Amino acid sequence: MKQRKWGLFKLNIVKRAFFYQPTLDLAKDLLGKYIVHEHSSGLLVGKIVETEAYMGPEDRAAHSFGNRRTKRTEVMFGEPGLIYTYQMHTHTLINVVAAPVDTPNAILIRAVEPIEGLEQMKEFRKNQPMKQWTNGPGKLTKALGITMESYGKHWTEKPLYMAEGEKVTAISTGPRIGIENSGEAVHYPYRFWETDNPFVSKTR
DNA sequence: ATCGGGATAGCCT
DNA sequence: GGCTATCCCGATT
16 A cells, blocks of 8 residues: 655645536546545545446436435535435445536445544444445445534535545446446446555445 | 345325 | 335345
């Protein structure tokens, strides 16, 4: 793993304008960004290594398919850069609301690479092997201490925000995970990951 | 490969 | 109020 001289880095919060780009471009551009959580237990940081785009109105796999507007999906109709969290059984999953405004697109964060706060992450992940701390959407929220409290907040605001991270040069593309019941949408190549990064989720 | 957790949401009546 | 499905995970076979 690459050596990082922590402390020489400054965590620069991304500009709001960053989120105003086409959804599929943003999904790729998110790779390498840092998710930073100023948690009560300390600083927790993960580098985004895998994302999935959900193209609201025309995408059967999206909660907002057909512009379905409910209490849960409401935030996706708001400003790009808002946080969309939702609960699935025992897990919280976290998304980035994408452009254009009034079109309910979002990008699911599927995996991150642990960067800072490793001891706390290990505890949150019940001493599992490091490879399994953050290699899935439900796992990374536990490792980073993310809960439904973040619903509707903005990704540029503390305590949970996105910061400039590392340049990612090799990007792979493929179909999304866990949406078997979504007809045509099953095959859309809307999943992006950093090629060969060991923290990319297992496809089962 | 399968199963059940224990949390909503959304749709139905 | 009831029913069903879910952008998942961990344990168990």
